[in-house]
Amino acid sequence: MNKLNIAVIPGDGTGPEVTAEAVKVMQAAAAKHNIEIKTTEFDLGGQRYLRTGETLSDETLTELKGYDSILLGAIGRPDIAPGILEKGVLLKARFGLDQYINLRPVKLYPGVESPIKGKGPDEIDYVVVRENTGGVYTGTGGNTLTGTANEVAVQSNVYSRFQVERCLRFAFEYARKNGKKSRGKGEHNTLALVGKTNVLTYVYGLWDRAFNEIGEAEYPDVKREYYHVDAACIYMVQCPEIFDVVVTGNMFGDIITDLGAATQGGLGIAAGGNINPEGVSMFEPIGGTAPAFTGLGQINPLAAICSGAMMLETLGESSAGEDIENAVKWATAEKFESMAAGKMGCSTSEAGDMIAEKITSG
Amino acid sequence: MNKLNIAVIPGDGTGPEVTAEAVKVMQAAAAKHNIEIKTTEFDLGGQRYLRTGETLSDETLTELKGYDSILLGAIGRPDIAPGILEKGVLLKARFGLDQYINLRPVKLYPGVESPIKGKGPDEIDYVVVRENTGGVYTGTGGNTLTGTANEVAVQSNVYSRFQVERCLRFAFEYARKNGKKSRGKGEHNTLALVGKTNVLTYVYGLWDRAFNEIGEAEYPDVKREYYHVDAACIYMVQCPEIFDVVVTGNMFGDIITDLGAATQGGLGIAAGGNINPEGVSMFEPIGGTAPAFTGLGQINPLAAICSGAMMLETLGESSAGEDIENAVKWATAEKFESMAAGKMGCSTSEAGDMIAEKITSG
Numbered sequence: 001m002n003k004l005n006i007a008v009i010p011g012d013g014t015g016p017e018v019t020a021e022a023v024k025v026m027q028a029a030a031a032k033h034n035i036e037i038k039t040t041e042f043d044l045g046g047q048r049y050l051r052t053g054e055t056l057s058d059e060t061l062t063e064l065k066g067y068d069s070i071l072l073g074a075i076g077r078p079d080i081a082p083g084i085l086e087k088g089v090l091l092k093a094r095f096g097l098d099q100y101i102n103l104r105p106v107k108l109y110p111g112v113e114s115p116i117k118g119k120g121p122d123e124i125d126y127v128v129v130r131e132n133t134g135g136v137y138t139g140t141g142g143n144t145l146t147g148t149a150n151e152v153a154v155q156s157n158v159y160s161r162f163q164v165e166r167c168l169r170f171a172f173e174y175a176r177k178n179g180k181k182s183r184g185k186g187e188h189n190t191l192a193l194v195g196k197t198n199v200l201t202y203v204y205g206l207w208d209r210a211f212n213e214i215g216e217a218e219y220p221d222v223k224r225e226y227y228h229v230d231a232a233c234i235y236m237v238q239c240p241e242i243f244d245v246v247v248t249g250n251m252f253g254d255i256i257t258d259l260g261a262a263t264q265g266g267l268g269i270a271a272g273g274n275i276n277p278e279g280v281s282m283f284e285p286i287g288g289t290a291p292a293f294t295g296l297g298q299i300n301p302l303a304a305i306c307s308g309a310m311m312l313e314t315l316g317e318s319s320a321g322e323d324i325e326n327a328v329k330w331a332t333a334e335k336f337e338s339m340a341a342g343k344m345g346c347s348t349s350e351a352g353d354m355i356a357e358k359i360t361s362g
Numbered sequence: 363m364n365k366l367n368i369a370v371i372p373g374d375g376t377g378p379e380v381t382a383e384a385v386k387v388m389q390a391a392a393a394k395h396n397i398e399i400k401t402t403e404f405d406l407g408g409q410r411y412l413r414t415g416e417t418l419s420d421e422t423l424t425e426l427k428g429y430d431s432i433l434l435g436a437i438g439r440p441d442i443a444p445g446i447l448e449k450g451v452l453l454k455a456r457f458g459l460d461q462y463i464n465l466r467p468v469k470l471y472p473g474v475e476s477p478i479k480g481k482g483p484d485e486i487d488y489v490v491v492r493e494n495t496g497g498v499y500t501g502t503g504g505n506t507l508t509g510t511a512n513e514v515a516v517q518s519n520v521y522s523r524f525q526v527e528r529c530l531r532f533a534f535e536y537a538r539k540n541g542k543k544s545r546g547k548g549e550h551n552t553l554a555l556v557g558k559t560n561v562l563t564y565v566y567g568l569w570d571r572a573f574n575e576i577g578e579a580e581y582p583d584v585k586r587e588y589y590h591v592d593a594a595c596i597y598m599v600q601c602p603e604i605f606d607v608v609v610t611g612n613m614f615g616d617i618i619t620d621l622g623a624a625t626q627g628g629l630g631i632a633a634g635g636n637i638n639p640e641g642v643s644m645f646e647p648i649g650g651t652a653p654a655f656t657g658l659g660q661i662n663p664l665a666a667i668c669s670g671a672m673m674l675e676t677l678g679e680s681s682a683g684e685d686i687e688n689a690v691k692w693a694t695a696e697k698f699e700s701m702a703a704g705k706m707g708c709s710t711s712e713a714g715d716m717i718a719e720k721i722t723s724g
């Protein structure tokens with residue numbers, strides 16, 4: 001029996017509601033595949049901050065390193081100034097655990113309606129590899145003459161070749177193993193770099209050179225493409241079928257994955273993994289805390305459930321992960337009325353129950 | 363008779379084809395409204411660069427300052443390294459002429475099909491005010507140890523309170539005059555700031571403070587909203603009707619206006635103005651050079667034609683501008699089969715003729 005020690009950070013807003021369902025479903029898959037999952041909850045986020053003034057301490061970060069993986073609900077409160085919890089908890093975990101990859105499938109599940117005309121599960125099916133610990137997210141910069149008419153603010157996008165290379169290698173490996181050709185869906189495995197080489201010449205110049213050098217020398221079997229970020233946003237709407245695996249820097253990745261989530265039917269179903277391939281990873285629904293739905297039992301837990309599937313796959317438990325994936329596909333195709341909170345046709349916990357039972361009985 | 367002296371930069375690719383139609387249509391409107399338009403062509407862009415090694419020289423920039431306005435087709439060639447023409451011509455003009463506003467209506471014309479389900483001209487009808495001479499577009503930064511394993515690239519987003527303020531004031535004024543309430547479409551004129559205050563705390567911290575201070579003190583009649591850029595991209599797809607006037611920094615503006623163009627039926631119909639409210643402005647279709655369609659007479663000239671309308675409006679010739687707008691609406695509703703190049707149901711010059719005749723006869 002394989003034993004997994006999972007840290008759960010339910011967090012704020014609807015975070016606790018969705019992580020509860022994700023854990024329920026993961027336990028159902030674990031039982032079936034002879035895995036023992038032990039979960040430990042960590043009280044982090046806005047409530048804790050308001051109570052104690054603490055965000056994510058160095059001690060807790062060290063503790064988290066002792067787990068096999070982390071499941072995160074959502075962090076944030078409308079009554080706390082922007083940046084405090086994001087930098088203090090979410091980004092501190094991503095950076096502190098060196099989770100340098102943010103893996104975000106953009107995938108239209110069967111039965112889910114995309115807001116884009118004429119695009120179905122065959123067309124909306126790609127993966128974004130977002131660099132996750134560099135760029136403007138480093139917090140490099142500052143303000144001078146703050147609050148005066150002469151104030152100047154500087155926010156720097158900083159990338160080292162080391163950071164760019166490790167992200168690109170992960171993306172090339174991912175494309176080689178999971179690209180469209182490998183999945184029998186196309187003639188090539190393709191990796192597309194999304195950047196802005198015509199304006200961000202320093203940073204995306206570096207990305208572009210590394211992309212072509214590494215690709216040519218080490219991954220000649222993976223087809224390379226390049227799109228400016230502005231054009232990529234157009235194509236994600238007009239012709240999402242051109243994408244296979246996409247790699248990009250942190251800020252552009254943030255933007256295009258949210259756009260991708262919109263095209264796949266919304267945040268209710270968009271999962272993401274903050275991955276340290278050599279360390280402890282953290283999986284999270286990419287939606288936020290949804291204050292308007294907190295406590296109502298109406299939030300869609302599928303994104304959190306799919307994050308659980310990604311976690312199991314990343315931990316090497318592919319069959320358990322696939323079981324969850326398949327049960328979700330069954331539920332979206334046959335059981336859910338809509339992906340929107342309050343319109344699913346079932347409650348948050350009924351959704352979790354339904355998927356857990358499908359796994360158990362399937 | 364009002365006389366206008368217009369510089370025309372046809373540029374590369376399909377640029378000359380679309381500017382020719384824009385000039386044709388502007389002349390038709392001018393004739394009707396007792397305006398005399400004199401155009402002077404400037405040979406700038408990729409062909410000139412390949413021939414002479416020159417981009418936009420300081421002398422030409424000074425010359426351009428003598429015109430009432432500039433019409434630009436498109437600049438760029440696939441066989442010239444990224445950045446050279448963009449920085450050497452387009453950005454040099456924007457910066458050199460201090461065109462600190464990029465005004466981009468996101469507007470679904472009647473008869474044009476949006477790729478977004480269930481959204482028509484009532485829902486897709488807003489304007490993005492993009493700051494146009496700051497941020498990462500300043501080119502601040504560089505590379506060190508270039509080409510080595512230890513290379514580091516830095517690209518800085520730099521904004522001064524001065525830059526932020528003048529852009530915000532333009533946006534507030536624009537919202538006050540042209541917002542939904544002023545157009546009889548809503549209860550408020552609304553200005554939404556799009557930023558990323560939770561991560562780009564220095565730069566969007568400055569924007570956010572200035573936004574609220576100026577708004578509260580000087581524009582209490584304009585409703586203020588704020589969206590993170592990632593969320594804004596979701597809403598532009600899910601619920602574009604929430605937007606009225608949007609203001610944002612240069613890089614985010616680049617991204618969201620291309621996304622906006624996709625939702626309004628593509629680049630064929632998306633116009634933009636690089637505006638210096640106290641100086642010489644430059645109007646351009648926001649699409650590129652479309653190498654695949656160059657010389658075929660199949661490219662859609664509507665974006666260039668609408669840019670001409672924006673120019674006339676900005677120069678105070680509102681009736682002439684409106685005539686063009688109305689003729690374009692008539693053409694999209696009744697004449698065009700599609701907005702896509704090669705699928706319009708007419709050629710580039712037939713499109714221009716049709717709209718010019720409608721203006722003359724209308």
Ligand SMILES: CC(C)[C@H](C(=O)O)[C@@H](O)C(=O)O
Nearest residue numbers: 086090091254286560561592
């Ligand atoms: C909450 C915020 C800091 C975060 C980000 O920008 O990375 C979020 O938008 C995301 O994409 O996970």
Ligand SMILES: CC(C)[C@H](C(=O)O)[C@@H](O)C(=O)O
Nearest residue numbers: 198199230448452453616648
């Ligand atoms: C060509 C490029 C430099 C330009 C920009 O990034 O501003 C273009 O994308 C635009 O939006 O006008």
